[in-house]
Amino acid sequence: MNITVNGSNKVFQDIFSVTDLLKTLQLPPETVVVELNTIIIQPDSYHSAKLVEGDQVEIIRFVGGG
Amino acid sequence: MILVNEQTIPFYKGLTMADLAAAHTPAADIFILNGFPVQANTQINDGDSCSLIQKGVIPTSDEIDALLTARHTPGIQKKIRASTIAILGLGGLGSAVAGAMAKIGIGKMLLSDYDVVEPSNLNRQHYFVDQIGLLKTHALQQNLLRMNPSVSLKLIDERLTESRLPQLFGKVDILIECFDDPEMKAATLRSVLTGMKQVSYVGSSGMAGFGDNNTVLTKKLYPGIYIVGDEISEARPGMGLMAPRVGIAAHHMANQTLRILLGDVQGR
Numbered sequence: 593m594n595i596t597v598n599g600s601n602k603v604f605q606d607i608f609s610v611t612d613l614l615k616t617l618q619l620p621p622e623t624v625v626v627e628l629n630t631i632i633i634q635p636d637s638y639h640s641a642k643l644v645e646g647d648q649v650e651i652i653r654f655v656g657g658g
Numbered sequence: 659m660i661l662v663n664e665q666t667i668p669f670y671k672g673l674t675m676a677d678l679a680a681a682h683t684p685a686a687d688i689f690i691l692n693g694f695p696v697q698a699n700t701q702i703n704d705g706d707s708c709s710l711i712q713k714g715v716i717p718t719s720d721e722i723d724a725l726l727t728a729r730h731t732p733g734i735q736k737k738i739r740a741s742t743i744a745i746l747g748l749g750g751l752g753s754a755v756a757g758a759m760a761k762i763g764i765g766k767m768l769l770s771d772y773d774v775v776e777p778s779n780l781n782r783q784h785y786f787v788d789q790i791g792l793l794k795t796h797a798l799q800q801n802l803l804r805m806n807p808s809v810s811l812k813l814i815d816e817r818l819t820e821s822r823l824p825q826l827f828g829k830v831d832i833l834i835e836c837f838d839d840p841e842m843k844a845a846t847l848r849s850v851l852t853g854m855k856q857v858s859y860v861g862s863s864g865m866a867g868f869g870d871n872n873t874v875l876t877k878k879l880y881p882g883i884y885i886v887g888d889e890i891s892e893a894r895p896g897m898g899l900m901a902p903r904v905g906i907a908a909h910h911m912a913n914q915t916l917r918i919l920l921g922d923v924q925g926r
Contacts, residue, residue, distance in 0.1 A: 652847060656892050657862075
C-alpha cells in the first residue's frame with residue numbers, strides 16, 4: 593500500500609491503522625501529532641483510524657527536553 | 659540635536675554634561691557620553707548621545723516605556739506592549755524566553771509551571787541559588803520584575819492537562835511551548851491545532867547536548883505554527899540539557915514570537 597508520509601511516498605505492507613503505521617516507523621504514539629488527510633487524529637482514535645491506498649499522513653514528532 | 663536619556667533636544671556650542679544634568683537630572687552622579695563614562699565638565703558635540711543616571715534610582719514604568727519606545731521606535735513598541743503571550747513550562751527554554759520578552763516590554767505574559775526550582779535546574783534555567791525550593795512561577799516573577807517592573811504577569815502553577823489548555827490559553831496572541839515532557843509537547847500542538855484556532859504557536863523539539871549550533875532551526879509547520887529545534891537531540895542520560903544550546907533554541911523561539919507579533923511572519 594502506498595502512503596505519503598511527511599511528503600514522501602512510501603510502500604507499506606500489513607498496515608491497517610495509524611497505530612500500525614506508528615509501530616512500523618518506531619514512533620512512540622504519545623509523543624507525536626498525526627494528521628491524516630488534513631485532519632488531526634486524537635490519540636484515542638489511532639487504532640480506529642484506518643489507512644487506505646493514497647492516504648496523506650503528516651507526523652510531527654517531539655523529543656523530550658526544554 | 660543631541661539625545662539626552664533617549665529624548666532629542668537642541669544642541670548649542672559649549673554645552674557640557676554638567677549643563678545637561680542641571681537642566682534634566684540635577685541629582686545625576688553618573689554621566690555617559692556615547693556609551694562611555696565621562697566627567698561632568700566634558701564638552702558635548704552635535705549628534706552625541708548622553709545618559710544622565712542617578713545611582714540606585716529605579717526608573718518608573720513610564721520612563722522604562724519611553725526608553726523602550728525610543729530604542730525600538732513607537733510603532734513597534736506599541737505592538738509589543740499590546741500583546742499577550744503564554745509560556746508553558748518555565749525551565750531552560752521558558753525562563754530564557756520570558757526574560758527576552760520582559761526585556762523588550764511585552765504587555766502581558768501568562769507563565770505556567772507546577773514545579774519548584776531544584777539545584778539540578780541551575781545549569782541552564784534562569785534562577786538563582788537562593789531561589790531553590792520556590793515555585794518556578796514565583797521565582798521567575800521576582801526575576802522578571804527586576805528586569806522590567808512594568809510587565810504584567812499571570813502565574814499558573816497547576817499541573818496542566820490537554821483539556822485545560824484551551825480554557826487557560828485560548829485568548830492569548832501566541833502560545834510558546836517550552837515543556838520538557840514530549841507527551842505534553844505533542845498534546846499542546848494538538849490542542850492548538852484543534853481547539854485554539856486564533857492562537858499562534860511556537861513549539862520546541864530537540865536542543866539537548868552541545869551539538870552543532872546551526873542545526874537548531876525554526877520551521878514552519880502550518881501558517882502561524884512554528885517549531886524550533888534540531889528535531890532529534892533528545893534529553894537523556896549522557897546528553898543533558900545545557901545552557902548554551904538550550905539558549906540558542908530559546909532565543910529562536912523568542913525572536914519568532916516577536917516576528918509574529920510584528921507581522922514579519924504569518925500568525926493565525
